[in-house]
Amino acid sequence: MARLLLLFLSVIAVISTAAIAQVEDEEPEMALLPTGEGREDVFYLCSACHSIKTVVQQRLSRDVWDETLDWMVEEQGMPELDEEDRQQILEYLSTYVSPDK
Ligand code: HEC
Known part of the structure; x- marks a missing residue:
């Protein structure tokens, strides 16, 4: 019984490690954006077409x-953004991707 439990736990461990690694592989560019409100919106919206490098190098x-x-x-x-999303994205960019950062 204990062996079965151990087997079960190691299977879970392998699966969750693989899942975490996959998220990081898929989105290594997330790390280019400083943590802040609107970060994920900017990431998903802007990386649909080009690298986040295109954004942060400006x-x-x-x-x-x-x-x-x-x-x-x-x-x-x-796609055109609604006013609230646009404001948040503009706020994020002018705070975290500004000339004095
Ligand atoms: C539907 C596609 C699309 C989306 C979504 C998009 N872009 Fe772009 N972006 C482009 C294309 C295409 C270019 C290259 C234009 C060119 O150089 O002529 C570009 C270029 C740029 C550049 C480079 C400008 C330069 O002077 O070289 C910046 C900065 C930029 N985008 C910012 C953003 C930001 C910020 C977002 C998210 C809010 C975003 N883009 C979302 C298509 C997109």
Whole structure:
């Protein structure tokens, strides 16, 4: 009985280690974005089309991020955001991906 339990526990351990490794493999670029409110929104939205490196290598002011979001929507085919999401994303970018970071 104890052996069965041990076997069971090691199977669980292997499965959960594999699951964690897979999440990190799929989303290594998440680490490029500093932790903050809106981080996941930015990650999923912006990485749908290009690397997060494309985003973080820019160090833009709020105004320029504002224009960049419009440009992504108008010229690059990014889906239009509702006002609340747009504000949060703009807030995130101008806080964490700004010239003085
Ligand atoms: C539907 C696709 C799409 C989505 C979604 C998207 N982009 Fe882009 N983005 C592009 C394309 C295509 C380019 C390359 C445009 C070019 O260089 O002509 C680009 C380029 C950029 C650049 C580089 C500009 C430069 O001067 O080189 C930045 C910065 C950028 N995107 C930011 C973002 C951010 C921030 C988001 C998320 C809020 C985002 N993008 C979401 C398609 C997208």
